[in-house]
Amino acid sequence: MGRALGNRPALSHAGRKVSDTVHPVIVAIDGPSGTGKSSTSRAVAAELGLSYLDTGAQYRAITWWMITNGIDVADAAAVADAAAKPAIVSGTDPAHPTITVDGVDASGPIRTQEVTAKVSAVSAVPEVRTRITGLQRSIAAAAPNGIVVEGRDIGTTVLPDADLKIFLTASPEARAARRAGELKGADVSATREALIKRDAADSTRTASPLAKAADAVEVDTTELTLQQVIECVVTLVAEKRAAAK
């Protein structure tokens, strides 16, 4: 499948050849925690002039709202009942991504350990996924030049017709070392265990689990620098655009 970039209606702009028109490009980047999705996606979007959406931040935002509103995240029915309540707004400039919940900046609170520990339970609830997936599709459809969307189920469920799908992987050791490096003083082996536990929950849930789409390009980042991963994805986007001309 995949949306053929070159098969879109050929619009004729005054003084501009149709072949010069750059169509919006949709890039889906999925994979487990610490594989480099956010850093790669932001950099690729910035380099190519695309919008950027961190879908994990949206699931963290709704989890933070549940916690601050006293909802027991282990109670799936209570989470489902409340899923439509918070207003979640994502800013998609890769130079300055933002997220607000009911108008309040949530970029700091969504990164706490409590949210990290509870986000998998909330994101497994089908009503939550339906709500957040709807937001993601509207944001992608409105991006003027195209968008890089990163998460767990973008290539499989949210944007199955994306022009390019990437699935990033890395060894648990490399991922834990990267994450522990961000959380000053964090123990690498405890971080590794927590990552493995969250990946297992995300991969085994019934509703839209973490999975590689059949037509995704898998990139193992264990031995690559971040710059190498960025260059790899930028090259793959350029190849897609060239093939679509």
Ligand SMILES: Nc1ncnc2c1ncn2[C@@H]1O[C@H](COP(=O)(O)OP(=O)(O)O)[C@@H](O)[C@H]1O
């Ligand atoms: N290829 C890489 N080599 C070394 N460090 C990396 C690499 N990719 C990402 N990082 C670092 O690892 C950490 C986690 O990356 P991030 O992009 O947040 O991963 P994810 O979004 O998949 O959880 C960040 O500090 C980032 O700078």
Ligand SMILES: Nc1ccn([C@@H]2O[C@H](COP(=O)(O)OP(=O)(O)O)[C@@H](O)[C@H]2O)c(=O)n1
């Ligand atoms: N498309 C997505 C993105 C994230 N998530 C959930 O949100 C959590 C946090 O995602 P994240 O991208 O912020 O995680 P990390 O950057 O910490 O790896 C994941 O562990 C999943 O439970 C999801 O279910 N579907």
